[in-house]
Amino acid sequence: MEKDFNFNNELSGKIALITGGTKGTGRAIAERLWRAGATVIITARNKPEIENSNMHFIAADLSTSEGTEKVIGEVKAAFGKLDILVNNLGSSETPGGGFKVLTDEDWEKTFQANLFAPVRLDRGFLPEMIQQKSGVIIHIASIQGRLPLYDATLPYASAKAGLINYSKSLSNEVSSKGVRVLTVSPGWIMTTSSVRMMERIAESSNGTVEEATESVMNALGGIPFGRPAQPEEVAELVGFLVSPRANYLTGTEFVIDGGTIPTI
Known part of the structure; x- marks a missing residue:
């Protein structure tokens, strides 16, 4: 089936939320989707260092249920719907030294930011996506989900492995209802x-x-x-995946690591 796509304005009319969208890869993704015509919402704990009047900013700590509820409520109140959710937020602030130095708090904080935040946001926005029979959810994971660095980022790697598994499971549940769910696992950016x-x-x-x-x-x-990788290279992959050109893609993990993972 042939379709004519306008690559420069292919996301016109779409509402997109990018978490952790004020800097790094998140900012690159936000800018890429905005250039494709989407109305872009970004969220992070702190305001962007360089403000962009073309994007709607919501200050929130997504590692808490209160923070995710704030974002869900503000997006629905201001825009009425969400078409694209890019769960880009990710952080690893635990000390090196292996399992012995890690506390319960280290594990919990890491899982709250890297796994539970996406779960809560998905749960908040999915009912409307299912009702409108369209939507795309992207989970930004990491190659550490497969290639953990136990000495430095054990909780982060474990949380990302959980996110990859969750993303696949979620896609099996909602793809038949019109919502595509995909995972992007970058290497070092x-x-x-x-x-x-x-x-x-x-x-x-x-x-x-x-x-x-x-x-x-x-x-x-x-x-x-x-x-x-450069942030813009990861953003270009995400830009394709959320577009109509990727309409048949769901339930798949896309690794973008320059060949780092040594296995197939």
Whole structure:
């Protein structure tokens, strides 16, 4: 079946929410969907460093049920519906050192942000998506869901593995009702915070940023493509997946890691 798509305005009339949308990959995704014609809502705990008048911002801590309820309520009140939900929020603030140093609070905080926040938002917006028989939900996971770094990010990797499994299960339930559910699992992305981290490593080791980047890639087991991803590259994948061009895609995990995962 042939369709004519306007790639420059293919999301016109769509309402999209991107969590963690004020910086890094989230901001790149928000800008990509806005350029495709969507009305974009972004949410994070703090206002964006560079405000964009083209996007509606909601301040909320999505690691709490109160924060997710605030976002759900404001989106429905202001826009009446939601067509695209990109659960991009993700964080890992636990200390390194393996299982011995991790407390119950470390585990709970990580799961609240990386797994329970998407679950609560999906639950809040899905009934209307099912009623209108259309909608797309994207869960931004991580290759750590398959390739955990136990010494540094054990709770994060575990939460993302849970998110991947949940996303597949949810797609089985709602795809027949008109809602597509997909997972995007990036590898290392060179965000602004990653650049700052490379600068700190270079300074502490009396080396260059390039040498610091190479050392981190080696710690990951290597990136065959030779570099981390740029936020815009991940955003381009998400832009395609939420578009009508990807209308038959659901229940699938898309890995974008430059070849980092060494298995099929």
